Amino acid sequence: MLRLILNKIGLLIPTFIGVTIISFLFIRLLPGDPVLLLAGERGITGDRYADLMHQFGFDQPLWRQYLDYLVGILHGDLGTSISTRRPVISEFFTLFPATMELSLCAIFFAVVVGLPAGVIAALYRGKTPDHAVMTTALVGYSMPIFWWGLLLIILFSGILGWTPVSGRISLLYYFPSVTGFMLIDSLLSGQAGAFESAVSHLILPTIVLGTIPLAVIARQTRSAMLEVLDEDYVRTARAKGLAPFRVIGLHALRNALIPVITTIGLQIGVLFAGAILTETIFSWPGIGKWMIDSIFRRDYPAVQGGLLLIAIIVMLVNLLVDVTYGLINPKIRHTR
C-alpha cells in the first residue's frame, strides 16, 4: 500500500512540471498584457509602460521569466498579484475556503442524490424508474452550466423569490472568518438567521455545480450495480436469507463502489472547471471567480500561481482517491 502511494507520487512529478509550463504559457499567449490593462481606457505613455514592464520583470526573455517562476516555486513563493499587490499564495488561500465549501457541498449533493438514483435505476433496469433516471442524467450532463444557472436563478430567485441571487451570505451579517467555511462560521457567530442565510445562498450554486457530477455518478453507479447484481456472491448473500436491503446496500453496493469512487475522484477536476463558471454566475467570492478576474486583468502571477495551486489540489485529491480505492478494495490493499 505504501509502495503504491509512493509510486503514485513519483508519477505526479512530471505532471507537476507540465502544469508549471502550461500555466506559465497559457496566460502569456493571450493578447494584451497586465500593464496595458492596468492603465485601462486612459492609456499610458511609452516610457511609463516600459518602466512598469521592467518593474514587473516582463521585459525579460520568456525562459528567464519561467526560470524565475520555477525558482520562486521552489522557495514556496508564487509572486505578487499585480492588481492587488498581495502575495498570490495568501490571496489564493483567503479565497480557497469559499470554493472548497461550494465544491464539497456540490460533490456531497451529487453523491447523496446520484448514488441512490443509480442504484434504483439498476434495480429497475429497463423499467420506468430506470428510464427516468437515465434521461434526467443525460439532460443534466448536457446542460450548459451557464444556462442552467440562469434558469435556476430566474425560477427560484426571480419568479419564486426563494433564494438570493449572489454572494455567500446576506450583507446584514458580519462576523470574522474563523474557518473560512460560511456554514461553520455563521454558526460560530451565534447571530440569529446567519446560518439560514448562508444555506440559502449555497443551495443554487450547489445544485448548478453538482449537476454534472451527479449525472456521471448516477450513470456509473447504475452500470457498476448492474454488473455486480449478476455476481455469484450476491446470490450467495441472498441464499443466506439476508434481507434485500442488506444484499443490495451492503454486498452489491460495496463492490459497485469501487469503480464509483474512482469516478467521484475524477469529477474533482471537472468540479474546479465548473466552479469557475458557477462562481461567476453567482458572484461567489472563490478561486474560480478570482481566476476569471485575474485572466481578464492578465495578472500573470495570479493566473500562473492560481492554476498551479489548483493543479496541486486536484492531484492531491486524486491521490486521496487512489488511497481510498486501495482501502475499499481488499485485492489492492494486499498487494505489496
Next chain:
Amino acid sequence: MSLLEFTNLSVEFETLNGGFRAVDNVSLTVDPGEVVAIVGESGSGKSVSMLAVMGLLPWTAKVTADRLTFQGRDMLSMRPKEKRKIIGKDISMIFQEPTTSLNPCFTVGYQIIETLKKHTDLSRAERKNRAIELLRLVGIPAPERRVTAFPHQLSGGMNQRVMIAMAIACDPKLLIADEPTTALDVTIQAQILELLIKIKEENDMGLVLITHDMGVVAETADRVIVQYAGQQVEQQDVKGLFRDPHHPYTAALLAALPERATGDQLPSIPGVVPGQFDRPAGCLFSPRCSFVFDRCHKEQPTQAGKELGCALCHTPLVAGKPQNEAA
C-alpha cells in the same frame, strides 16, 4: 415426514424470444440423512430447479409447482420474509464456483458471522468463536488466522470449505450442493465430497447433490434423479440405477463412464442438450438416442411406472433391451 418435497415443479424464463421452459415437471423428495443426486449434462436445468426451491431465481423466472413443502410447510404460499428465516438456516446451498461465490470485499470470517447473526442469538464473541470452530470443522488449518482472510487470499478448495462452513453454520436440515467440486482439482474434489458426507452423517442432514459426474453419484448417493433438457427422465435408487438403467439417456451416461479413466471428464454421448431454439418435437432425447424409432419424433413419451424408474420413454429399457416395442 420427508424434509423437502415437491411435485411437478416447472420454471419458465421470460426471454426476448418468448418463454423458455428450463425445468419441466420435476418432482423430488428428500428425507433426513438421505443423499439424493441430480445428474445430467450441463444445461439440463439442475441448478435452476434447486435455485427455484431456494427462491434465488431472477424475476424473469416463473416458478410453478403442484406442491412444494419443507418439513411439511408450504413454501409456495409462504411470504418472502418467512422464507428468509428458513433459507440460509434450515436449507442452505453451496455453489459450483467457490471463488466467485464469496464476496471479495469481506473477510471469510465476516461472511460466516453474518449468517450466524441473521439466524442465531449468539453474542458477538460467541459468533466469532463459532466461525473459527466452523472453519476448523471443515478442515481449514490455522482457522484463528484464516478467519480474517479475504477470499482472494485462499485457494479454490479452501474457499469451497469456507462456503461449506457458511452453509452449515446454523446446522441446516437440508444442504443443496450444486456441483460443489466441478471447479476444483481432482485431489481436492474427493476431500470436499468426503467432508460433505461426513457432515451429513454427523447431523442427519438431507443432502441434494447436483453433479454431472456418474462416478461421484456411485460413491455418494442413495437415490438418483436423472434430468435431461429440463425433464426428469429417470429416478431410481443408486444400486438399481447402476444395475439396470431404464432410460436410454441413463444407459448412455453409464456406458460413457469407463472413459473417465482416460481423463475425459464429460460423458461422451454424441450431440448436445437442446436449448431454447433447437428443441425437437416428440421426445427431447430423440436426436441422440440409439433406440429412437418413428413414434419418438412425433409423440412426447409419458412417465413409466415406479418399477421402470419412472422413465420418460416410449420403450423403457430392461436389462438394456427396449420394452413394449410393439406399441
